[in-house]
Amino acid sequence: MKQKIIIGCASVFLLTSCNNKEKMLDALADYNNGMMEKGYHFGDKLQLPSTVTENAESISISFDGKQTSDLTINPQFFTLGNNEVIFTIKTKDGEVLNQDATVNVFTKNPEQNLGYKVVADYPHGPDHFIEGFLVEGNTVYESVGGEGVSQLIKYPLGEAVPAVVRKQPADIFSEGCTIVGNKIYQLTYRNKIGFVYDKNTLEKQSEFPLPNVIGEGWGLTYDGKNLIATDGTKNLYFLDVENPSKVIKTVAVAGNKMTYDQLNELEYHNGFIYANVWHHPIVLKINPETGEAVGKFDFTKLTEENSKGESEHVLNGIAFKGENMLITGKNWPKMYEVDIR
Template sequence: MKKNIIIGFAAVLSLISCNKDKEIINSLSDYNNSMESKGYHFGDKLQLPKDVTENAESISISFGEKETSDLTIDPKFFTFGDNEVTFNIKTKGGETLNQDATINVFTKNPEQNISYEIVKEYPHDPNNFVEGFLIEGNTVYESDGLSKASQLIKYTLGTTTPIITEKQPADIFSEGCAIVGDKIYQLTYQNKIGFVYDKNTLKKISEFPLPNEFGEGWGLTYDGKNLIADDGSNNLYFLDVNDPSKVVKTVPVGGYKDIYNQINELEYHNGFIYANVWHKPIILKINPVTGETVGKFDFTKITEENTKNDSENVLNGIAFKGDNMLLTGKKWSKIYEIVVK
């Protein structure tokens, strides 16, 4: 009889412990879900529910092989955007509980809305599916995409007739491009390779495999030291210009309320990176050191004029003519020159 009482008591304790563990996990899950859209900023302290903290002997957060017991949003562990983590809780009852979560990190300061004025319009060939867009002097270099239609072209601003056209194989889908000295570097979408061309003749010099760190090539620019690529996420990949298959560093981009996934065409100008976001009528101004989005252009009106017949004809071309910005898009009939106010 006594033995049965002891067994019964142990079973009750086990049930209580199990229920308490469920309460901890459910409470932590509810907290994480409530914070996922609200997000955090660097320096914020995670204010976990009392159900969790009062019943935990220790709490840590792991990021794959990294782990910390400091519940502060520290840039040593977190980056802008989605951070996939696991909470590890050792309870006072001796159990170890794990809870997966997504912690979103945003910038502390809102992006400045940058005002502008359209000062000039130029013709653009509406057959060109623009992926990369550059200008030197009055000469435009353009990478056009789509399978069986990809090409690299060179023409004078104000005309639509190419000076030189370099057609690419039918299986190639061209993407962003950048000028480095007398060469043009170009990415491909899903072909896993990039090309290097002679800037004057547009003849191919060489090709290189895309880095393993990203699977798709989207935008490309050059900051005077490194090539900078993106892959449709919120990451900027700094590449060794002498070996573009090598990633020197990765800088995630963050906004005040948005993660800005699907960053696309890129342009470096006066210490900042300008980037459009696929299928959005905006261009971001990004600090390349921190990844913080410090400004934003709203080109809704211009974009609506050019996408009314096809929603895929999105804004996707950024270049600078002096300090004035040139912008165009996929199959747009115009290039717009704007002055920043």
């Protein structure tokens, strides 16, 4: 009889323990799901449900090889945007529970809706599947993508007929490019290499492997110190201009209510990074120190006029002519000069 009582008590203990475990995980899941859309700001503290905290001996969060038991949204641990984390809870019963979650960190200030006025338009090659777009003085440089048709070209603004053409090997898919002094740096899509050209002749001078962390080459710009690259995620990668295979730092981009991933063609101007978002008719104005999207241009009207219903003929080209912005897109027949307000 005593043995049956002991077994019965053990069964009750196990059942209670399992129920507590399920309640804790369910409560944590409900909390995380409820916070995904609302998000957090830097400095916020995670207010976990009492069902979790009252039954936990310790709680920690793991993310990207780091671990912390501080439940404050700290920029030394979290980045802007989505953070895929693991909650690890050691219960007072000695069990260890793990649960995956997404912690979204947004900016405190909403992005400003920035105005503009079209002041001029210029012809653009409608067969140019543009990936990189530069204007220096009166000269346009373009990195044109596509399987077997990739090339780097230059031509006078207003003409759109290439004056100099550097065709790529058939296995190269050209991507973003930028000017550094007398050189042009160019990324490739999935070839995991970049090229350096003479700016005047477009003769290739060298090539370099992309950093391992960059899965694909998308956009590229230069801030006067570092190259800045995108790979279709939320990240801006700052690269050593003398050794572009080396990542100096990574900055994630988000706004007040959303993460901005699929960052594409870039331009640096007057202390800010301007970025296209692939398949969206917008250009973001980004603080390069924090990754905060401080403003947004809506080019829906110009995109609709030039895409002609083709889903891949997206806005994808940002440059500056003085203080005016030049924009164009993939296979657009025009580029536009806009006075930004």
